[in-house]
Amino acid sequence: MNSQPTVKPYVIGLDLGGTNSVFGIVDSRGEIKATTAIKTQGYATVEEYVDAAVAALTPIIEAVGGLETIKAMGIGAPNANFYKGTIENAPNLSWAHNDIVPLGQMFSERLGDIPVALTNDANAAALGEMTYGVARGMKNFIVLTLGTGVGSGIVINGQLVYGHDGFAGELGHVIMRRENGRKCGCERTGCLEAYCSATGVARTAREFLANSDEPSLLRDIPAASITSLEVSLAAEKGDALAIRVYNFTGEMLGEACADFAAFSSPEAFIFFGGLTKAGDLIMEPIKKSYDEHVMPVFKGKAQFLISGLDGSSAAVLGASAIGWDI
Amino acid sequence: MNSQPTVKPYVIGLDLGGTNSVFGIVDSRGEIKATTAIKTQGYATVEEYVDAAVAALTPIIEAVGGLETIKAMGIGAPNANFYKGTIENAPNLSWAHNDIVPLGQMFSERLGDIPVALTNDANAAALGEMTYGVARGMKNFIVLTLGTGVGSGIVINGQLVYGHDGFAGELGHVIMRRENGRKCGCERTGCLEAYCSATGVARTAREFLANSDEPSLLRDIPAASITSLEVSLAAEKGDALAIRVYNFTGEMLGEACADFAAFSSPEAFIFFGGLTKAGDLIMEPIKKSYDEHVMPVFKGKAQFLISGLDGSSAAVLGASAIGWDI
Numbered sequence: 001m002n003s004q005p006t007v008k009p010y011v012i013g014l015d016l017g018g019t020n021s022v023f024g025i026v027d028s029r030g031e032i033k034a035t036t037a038i039k040t041q042g043y044a045t046v047e048e049y050v051d052a053a054v055a056a057l058t059p060i061i062e063a064v065g066g067l068e069t070i071k072a073m074g075i076g077a078p079n080a081n082f083y084k085g086t087i088e089n090a091p092n093l094s095w096a097h098n099d100i101v102p103l104g105q106m107f108s109e110r111l112g113d114i115p116v117a118l119t120n121d122a123n124a125a126a127l128g129e130m131t132y133g134v135a136r137g138m139k140n141f142i143v144l145t146l147g148t149g150v151g152s153g154i155v156i157n158g159q160l161v162y163g164h165d166g167f168a169g170e171l172g173h174v175i176m177r178r179e180n181g182r183k184c185g186c187e188r189t190g191c192l193e194a195y196c197s198a199t200g201v202a203r204t205a206r207e208f209l210a211n212s213d214e215p216s217l218l219r220d221i222p223a224a225s226i227t228s229l230e231v232s233l234a235a236e237k238g239d240a241l242a243i244r245v246y247n248f249t250g251e252m253l254g255e256a257c258a259d260f261a262a263f264s265s266p267e268a269f270i271f272f273g274g275l276t277k278a279g280d281l282i283m284e285p286i287k288k289s290y291d292e293h294v295m296p297v298f299k300g301k302a303q304f305l306i307s308g309l310d311g312s313s314a315a316v317l318g319a320s321a322i323g324w325d326i
Numbered sequence: 327m328n329s330q331p332t333v334k335p336y337v338i339g340l341d342l343g344g345t346n347s348v349f350g351i352v353d354s355r356g357e358i359k360a361t362t363a364i365k366t367q368g369y370a371t372v373e374e375y376v377d378a379a380v381a382a383l384t385p386i387i388e389a390v391g392g393l394e395t396i397k398a399m400g401i402g403a404p405n406a407n408f409y410k411g412t413i414e415n416a417p418n419l420s421w422a423h424n425d426i427v428p429l430g431q432m433f434s435e436r437l438g439d440i441p442v443a444l445t446n447d448a449n450a451a452a453l454g455e456m457t458y459g460v461a462r463g464m465k466n467f468i469v470l471t472l473g474t475g476v477g478s479g480i481v482i483n484g485q486l487v488y489g490h491d492g493f494a495g496e497l498g499h500v501i502m503r504r505e506n507g508r509k510c511g512c513e514r515t516g517c518l519e520a521y522c523s524a525t526g527v528a529r530t531a532r533e534f535l536a537n538s539d540e541p542s543l544l545r546d547i548p549a550a551s552i553t554s555l556e557v558s559l560a561a562e563k564g565d566a567l568a569i570r571v572y573n574f575t576g577e578m579l580g581e582a583c584a585d586f587a588a589f590s591s592p593e594a595f596i597f598f599g600g601l602t603k604a605g606d607l608i609m610e611p612i613k614k615s616y617d618e619h620v621m622p623v624f625k626g627k628a629q630f631l632i633s634g635l636d637g638s639s640a641a642v643l644g645a646s647a648i649g650w651d652i
Contacts, residue, residue: 140490154589156482156489163482163591164466165627170588173621175581178502186621255501262496263480263589265489295499295512301491 008071010064012057012111013320015121016040016077018092023057024316025064028324030132032313034060046095046103054110061111073107073116074322076124076315083166085118117326121145121315123160123169125272125307126153127325128318134270134308141268142260143307144171144253146275146282149185150193150200156264160325171260172197176252192256196249198274201228205245216241232278246281253282254289261290261298272307272314279306334397336390338383338437339646341447342366342403344418347375349383350642351390354650356458358639360386372421372429380436387437399433399442400648402450402641409492411444443652447471447641449486449495451598451633452479453651454644459634460596467594468586469633470497470579472601472608475511476519476526482590486651497586498523502578518582522575524600527554531571542567558604572607579608580615587616587624594629598640602632 010033015022021040024032036056043049061067079090085104090096096103104116119127126143129135135143139158145151150172154161161168172193173186181190182203194200206223209216217234218226218241234242257269269290275282287304309317336359341348347366350358362382369375387393405416411430416422422429430442445453452469455461461469465484471477476498480487487494498519499512507516508529520526532549535542543560544552544567560568583595601608613630635643 140494156487157485159483161482161590164593165591165624167623168466168589168591170621170623173588174585175619176504178504178581188619188621255504259500259585260589262499263494263586264487265491265494267490293501293514295496295514297493297496298491 008069010069011071011320011323012061012073013316013318013323014053014073014075014077015124015315015319016075017121017315018078021053022316023053023060024313024320025060025070026317026320026323030128030309030317032316033064035313035316036060041094043095046101046106049095050103050106050110053107057111067112067114070111070114072114072323072326073111074124074127074319074325075103075107075116075118076121076319076322077103077118078120080118080120081166082117082119082123082162085116087118115323115326117322119160119162119322120151120169121318122151122272123153123162124318124322125151125309125314126155126160126270126318127321128309128314129270129272129307130155130158131321131324132309132317134305135268138267140264140266141270142171142257142264142266143270143272144257145273146196146271147198147273150197154264155266171256174256174259176256192252196253196256196275198228201231201245201249201275202226204248205231205242208241208245208248212241214241218242228275229277232281235278235281243281246278247285249275250282250285251289254286254291255293257286257290257302258293258295258298261294261302265298266302268303268305270305270307272309276306334395336395337397337646337649338387338399339642339644339649340379340399340401340403341450341641341645342401343447343641344404347379348642349379349386350639350646351386351396352643352646352649356635356643358642359390361639361642362386367420369421372427372432375421376429376432376436379433383437393438393440396437396440398440398649398652399437400450400453400645400651401429401433401442401444402447402645402648403429403444404446406444406446407492408443408445408449408488411442413444441649441652443648445486445488445648446477446495447644448477448598449479449488450644450648451477451635451640452481452486452596452644453647454635454640455596455598455633456481456484457647457650458643460631461594461634464593466590466592467596468497468583468590468592469596469598470583471599472522472597473524473599476523480590481592497582500582500585502582518578522579522582522601524554527557527571527575527601528552530574531557531568534567534571538567540567544568554601555603558607561604561607569607572604573611575601576608576611577615580612580617581619583612583616583628584619584621584624587620587628591624592628594631596631596633598633598635605632
C-alpha cells in the first residue's frame with residue numbers, strides 16, 4: 001500500500017534450536033526471501049555465537065537490499081524471556097547455561113539497532129499461525145506443539161499470553177494424572193507432556209506391549225527403539241495396539257483441551273509438530289474426546305486444526321512473526 | 327482533577343442475583359454514593375423487571391445530580407453474555423429462562439442511552455478487584471469466587487478474558503478427579519466446583535463423617551444440615567476432622583492453581599466469597615499445596631490474597647467496575 005522508502009518490508013526470523021540456528025528473511029506474507037544457518041553449539045561465549053550469526057546473516061541481508069529494509073528480528077529459543085530479551089539458564093545451550101544472556105540487545109547492537117524480541121518456540125509458532133497460518137484473523141486460539149515435549153502458545157484478545165513473568169503458556173505441564181502419574185522432565189509427575197509428546201507416545205506403546213500378549217507389528221522392533229513414527233506407521237497398517245496408543249493419546253489431549261476451553265474459550269486449537277504427521281489417527285480421537293469431556297456451554301464451538309505453516313520452515317516463520325509484533 | 331461539567335463522575339452497578347437485585351451509584355474510588363434494591367423475581371416479563379428497576383433507580387440518580395452525572399452502567403448477572411449485552415437461558419431467572427434477553431440495551435434505552443455492559447459475577451469481581459480492590463495496578467491475576475459454586479474471573483494483559491464466545495473463565499469446571507469424581511451441577515463429574523465450593527466443603531465433611539468413626543463436633547449436627555460455616559466453626563475449635571476437611575479443600579485448590587499458573591502465570595490468585603471467611607484455615611493449605619505442586623519455574627512468584635472488597639457491597643462494586651471498563 002505504502003511505497004515510501006521508510007517502509008521496511010522484511011523481518012529476520014531465527015529458529016534457535018539445540019543443534020542448528022536457522023535464519024530466514026521473511027516478508028509480511030510469510031515468503032522466505034533468503035535463508036542461512038549456523039551450528040548453535042561449539043562457541044565458548046555468546047559473543048562468539050553472535051559473531052558467527054552476524055557473519056552468516058550479512059550476505060543475505062545485503063541480498064535483500066541491506067539493513068534499511070529490515071524492520072525487526074524475532075528469535076524463537078529455549079528459555080527465552082520475552083520481557084527482558086534474554087535467554088536464561090538454558091541447560092542445552094553451552095553459552096547460556098547457568099547464565100542470563102541478553103541476546104536481543106546483542107543482536108540489536110550488531111544490526112543497526114533494529115528491535116529484536118525473543119520468545120520460546122511454541123509462542124513463536126502461535127504468532128506464526130496468526131501472521132501467516134491457519135489462525136489469520138483469529139483473536140483467541142491455542143497452539144499445542146507436539147514434539148519431543150508438549151509446548152503451547154496461547155493467544156487471547158489477539159495478544160500472546162506471556163503472564164506476569166514472561167513464562168506463561170506451559171500447557172504441557174498441566175497435570176492429567178494426579179495418582180500414579182508418569183515422571184515428567186520437569187521433575188513432577190502426571191504432566192500432559194509425559195503422555196502426549198512424541199516420547200510419551202513411544203512410552204505408551206512400550207507400556208501397552210509390556211502389559212499384554214496382544215500381537216502387534218511393534219513387537220518386531222526392540223522396545224527401547226520404538227518411536228512415535230513407528231507407532232503411526234503400524235497404526236496405518238491397521239495394527240490394533242498401535243491404534244489404541246493413538247486413541248489413548250488423542251483422548252488425553254481432548255480432555256486437556258476441554259479444561260483449556262474452561263480457561264480461555266478459544267475459537268480454535270491448533271496442533272503443530274511431529275505428532276501431527278499422524279493426521280486423523282491423532283486428530284479424530286482428540287475431537288471425539290473433547291466433545292465428550294467439554295463443558296456443555298462450549299460444546300461444538302472450537303475448531304481443531306493442524307498447523308498451516310510449512311513443516312521445514314515453520315519454526316523460522318514463527319520466529320519471524322515475533323518481529324512483526326514488536 | 328477535572329471539574330468540567332462534561333466529566334461524569336459516577337457509574338451504576340447492579341448485582342443481579344437470583345433473589346435480589348441490588349443497585350449502587352459508585353464513584354471512581356469505589357465509594358457507594360447511593361443504593362437501592364428490588365426483588366429479582368415475580369415479574370412476568372423482562373419489561374416489567376426493567377420498569378421496576380428504573381422506578382427504584384430514578385430517585386437515587388436524582389439524588390446524585392441526575393443522569394448527566396452517570397457515565398455508564400455495569401451489571402453482574404448469571405448467564406450474562408458480555409459481547410451481546412444479553413442474559414441467555416438463565417434457569418434461575420423467571421423472565422429469562424429459555425430466552426435471550428437484551429437487558430443491556432433495555433436499560434440503556436431507559437437511562438438516556440448510557441453504555442450498559444453485563445458479565446457474570448466472577449468477572450465482575452475481577453474487575454472490582456482491579457478497579458477498587460487488592461488487584462489495583464495488576465495486569466495478570468485470577469479471581470476465584472468460592473461460594474455456592476466456584477467461579478472465576480481471569481485478567482491477562484490488563485484485560486478480562488471473555489474468550490471467543492464471551493463465556494471464558496469457568497475454572498470451577500476444570501476436572502480435578504478424572505476417575506470416580508463427584509457429580510457436578512454442570513452434569514459432568516470431578517469438577518473443582520464439586521469439591522471446593524461451600525456446598526462441596528459440606529459434602530466433604532459428610533463423606534469424612536460417613537467414612538470414619540472419628541469423634542467430631544460435626545456429629546452433633548444432622549448430616550444433611552451441615553454447612554461450610556459449621557465446618558469452619560468446628561475447625562476453629564480444634565476439631566480434627568473439620569480441619570482435615572479444610573486441608574483437603576485447600577490442597578485441591580492449590581493443585582488447581584498450579585495448573586492455572588501453567589496457563590497464564592498470574593501475579594496473584596485472589597479469593598472471594600463465603601469460604602474465604604475461614605481465613606488461614608483455607609488459605610494456608612492452598613499456599614502449601616501450590617508450592618508443592620507448581621512447576622519449578624513458577625515457584626514463589628504468585629501472591630495468594632483474599633478479596634479487598636467489602637463483603638456486603640463487593641458484588642455491587644464489582645458490577646459497577648464493568649461500567650468504568652466500557
